[in-house]
Amino acid sequence: MRTEAIGDGEPGGDAVRVLVVEDDPGIARSLMRGLTRAGYAAAGVDTGSGALAAEPVPDVVLLDLGLPDTDGVEVCRALRRRSDVAIIVITARGEEGDRVSALDEGADDYLVKPFGLAELMARMRAVLRRTRPAAPEVLQHGPLAVDLRTRKVTVDGVDVTLTPKEFDILECLATDPGRVITRQQILERVWDAHWYGPTKVLDVHVAALRRKLGVPGLVETVYGRGFRLGEPAGGVDRA
Numbered sequence: 001m002r003t004e005a006i007g008d009g010e011p012g013g014d015a016v017r018v019l020v021v022e023d024d025p026g027i028a029r030s031l032m033r034g035l036t037r038a039g040y041a042a043a044g045v046d047t048g049s050g051a052l053a054a055e056p057v058p059d060v061v062l063l064d065l066g067l068p069d070t071d072g073v074e075v076c077r078a079l080r081r082r083s084d085v086a087i088i089v090i091t092a093r094g095e096e097g098d099r100v101s102a103l104d105e106g107a108d109d110y111l112v113k114p115f116g117l118a119e120l121m122a123r124m125r126a127v128l129r130r131t132r133p134a135a136p137e138v139l140q141h142g143p144l145a146v147d148l149r150t151r152k153v154t155v156d157g158v159d160v161t162l163t164p165k166e167f168d169i170l171e172c173l174a175t176d177p178g179r180v181i182t183r184q185q186i187l188e189r190v191w192d193a194h195w196y197g198p199t200k201v202l203d204v205h206v207a208a209l210r211r212k213l214g215v216p217g218l219v220e221t222v223y224g225r226g227f228r229l230g231e232p233a234g235g236v237d238r239a
């Protein structure tokens with residue numbers, strides 16, 4: 001089983017179009033893979049001129065400022081002059097001046113390398129809330145769909161009712177499928193920034209979440225580390 005992108009089989013559908021402007025092939029590849037898995041329609045270019053020539057016009061541009069042909073700040077200014085596309089600039093450490101210039105030229109937000117996919121997705125959702133208020137925010141992973149705006153969860157199209165805590169745990173995992181989210185990260189995000197209590201409470205909620213989702217192998221325990229969204233082992237057997 002593979003993770004499907006929303007909009008698969010319906011090119012030009014409702015998927016949010018993201019243009020990755022990045023000349024480091026490794027970073028570009030992993031960004032595109034992560035975005036596609038999360039349901040975005042991702043395309044990539046490795047130059048500033050490529051960014052300005054991109055068709056169709058994307059909804060979001062992830063703009064590396066250190067490009068081989070053009071100053072990224074110039075690209076940002078040119079993009080902003082012609083459209084209100086959401087722009088998130090990506091900079092390396094030590095490029096603070098460029099970052100400030102890019103924000104002055106109309107960038108919506110910025111990320112400093114290295115950054116995690118989960119953080120990028122959160123920034124993108126925040127920016128899209130401003131530029132595309134009606135944008136669907138659905139994370140799709142195999143049979144699972146998690147709507148971040150309405151907090152509705154379905155498995156194979158069937159509604160699953162979760163408690164707020166169960167939903168929050170699932171959101172942590174579904175934002176970056178396959179990546180291990182540590183117990184501490186989940187406790188901090190779902191319960192409190194400084195959780196010092198017993199972590200048994202997390203296991204109780206994860207057990208309930210698994211039972212309600214009814215997909216063996218979907219919520220995987222990674223011993224000694226945490227949890228991740230895995231590839232479901234078999235069919236659906238909802239309790």
Ligand code: CA
Pocket residue numbers: 022023024064065066067
């Ligand atoms: Ca670069």
